[in-house]
Amino acid sequence: MLLFTNGIIRTMDPAAPVVEAVLVGDDGRIAATGRAADLDKPGVRRVDLGGATLLPGFNDAHVHIWKLGLLLTVQVDARSAVAPDIDTIVARFRERAATLPPGTWITGRGYNETALPERRHLTRADLDAASTEHPIALTRTCGHMIVANSKALELAGITAQTPNPPGGVIVRDEAGEPTGLLQETAMGLLNRAMPEIDDATMADAIRATMRHQLALGITSATDPLLTPSILSVYRDLEARGELIVRVNGLPIRRPDGGTETLPLPERFVSDTLRIDCVKFFADGGLSGATAALSEPYKVTGDCGVLRFDTDELTQLMWEAHDAGFRIATHAIGDVALDQVIGVYEALHRRKPQPGLRHRIEHLGLPSAEHLRRCKACLL
Template sequence: MQRQIYYNGNILTQDKRKPKATAFALENKKYIAVGNDNDILQLKNDETEIIDLQNKTVLPGFNDAHIHIWKVGNLMTYTLDLRGVQSVEEMLDKINDYHKNNPQLKWIQARGFNEANFPDKRIPNKNDLDKITTEKPICVTRTCAHQIVVNSKALEIAELSKSTQTPAGGEIKLLPNGELAGHFTETAIGLILNKIPKYSKEELRTMVLAAQNEFIKLGITSATDPAVDKELLEVYKEMDKNGQLKIRINLFPIRIPDGTNKIYPLPEFYSSEHLKVNTIKFFADGGLSGKTAALKNPYKDSSEYGVLRLEKENFKKLTKESQDAGFRIATHAIGDAAIEMVLEVLNEISVSNKNNINHRIEHLGLPSEHDLWLMKELNISAVMQPVFIYELGKNFKEYLNDEYLNYVYPAKSVLEHGINLAFSTDAPVVKDFNPLTNIQSAMNRKDTTGFEIEASQKINFNDALYAYTIGSAIANGDEKEI
């Protein structure tokens, strides 16, 4: 391929030895040199294409270290997007229209509501969804994906009743009359989701390709899909072998599926130019925006403490087994109770971490000072989502007391403790996965109303950009390939 030289630019390299440059050269779509105009222009030949950057700024490709790729594509293709709805009534109207316009669907699926946006702050239930239809099953996923609401037909298909045993680490909600509300949280959502027909390989490919196209438009050149099952893993591998992956993707297979006692076996390692499998994903708790993240103290004006999804000894057994096999451990832990438990386990198994694998904590919503100290000692990366402050800040104000609110997602403290910080969006939990929105959120910590959440945890642009590039690469163990 023809050599290209770009010059007269403001290039932010993220290389601490040479943080800025004015020119770079490409060959076969890869960088062969970065430096000043004079040095790089000497690399031209008669066939070189020369591009004047006209003093524009050039950023590295972004690395979203935690984004559910296929689910982003799913909301673009096969599921109704409810993000942004402002009331239960608006939500029901949208689902009803979708139901009428898609008579071929066996299940009506939608995702994205956030009750904090509703005037009455109410999570809908089966009685609401039954107004649309009782003949076809409906499953509506909250924006966090840790809670679902279904209609009576879905309960019938899943053969659930008020006497159904609740899976450990989840909750089956009841109406005041003792009947099922059709509302399930955390591990209990698997009781319904496992009854929904699986997507075909072709449908999954369509979702991944749709998401990938959007990523490329936004300058996202690397991404991590942080919870995949065996079927999706095989689809990604086939796409890689067929040359359909245009960005670098890391996959995190799960060991514990929702709603069952089954344990998935360890996957095989996989590594190519565009696809890697070297990390195992676990979920320790839920999310702050839906009050299922596990806290030591109750949520604001509530007796709720959230949900610990994992039993400590079982978690320790599975993480040690995964680590001993050479896998990195990535654990979803948001509340302070969950973070503490996860770090206790990672500390206990660290004596057998002979390969010095750098594990990760996903989200890290409410760490204590001791948690941060221990993360530094154990070389554990923090994979955070500043855009949560922007899109979900309204929930944090509603559900967290001041002590928690003033320390939620403390990016500055993470950096001050010398912990590797990686950035991501966790989309489609959030609607906006533009890296620049995420960086802006890290810098101003304001929600959609302009309310500022703890200014002392703001970080500067350079630190945010580093987290979105080098920090994410380090969290994935890819720093030697930069």
């Protein structure tokens, strides 16, 4: 057992917000708080905090655990800290391509055109300069856009004749040819052509992120986008006792790139894994100008992307609400917030469930009226 003393120990308990000492059991759980003299006993090892502050573990309410893990383990890192311009990003992909057989997919993540000196998205031509023999897919930092090279577009069957899927955009040049940039649900057209990540790689990615989280003091988190295969990996890690961070997982109901609806997941709640809430996306992101707004973006002239029509979204959410699942919906723009809050209100009118608290991820541009309606709807 460990006895932490000689620091500012904050409990987050209003009745005793700061204590002199905290005793932690061999199982890693807090056993007691109070005076050091009362908690000290044979076999206890003292830890002198040296005046530092000790806090309970943090909860991260929205972090894509498996996505970060893939970046930490197998993907090309295109974040500005290591790839400050397009030439450097391309060079990192070229270096990776040199180590892999032709035809092997190469994925990366993290670029942000607003942080690049070129102030633009990458294109298929940029990534073709890294390799034309390897399909390449680079996800923007927001996760709502992917840039693909020509080989990847070819394998996905994306051409000038490919229509935009519902709720998505294939960005095209003046001649109508795809530039390589795929927004929102159009990303699914590419994802379906990519080989599925095997369970061992996914498990390694999840473990990598959890180790990183613990180093930051994060002991519980919500992973807000799980496919059936990723959920299966989580269930396996839970069964083996390998979830060192408590995870609230949100299985997706409508994958990008089509109209297929996934069935409601099996409800599962244990000490380290919670699956009782499903995920929807109502719009995109602000930084990439795809969140659904009532006024046009200055940079694009359009108003972003609304992924669902309201009738369809209502029906899909009703299935979850009626079955007793919580619902979490990504909604940033004011138009998306109008839609989602309106659907939540309709669900509770049709079948009041006071104990079923739905959530909105991000809530980016709420008005005072949006906040009033959220409070009335118990969000």
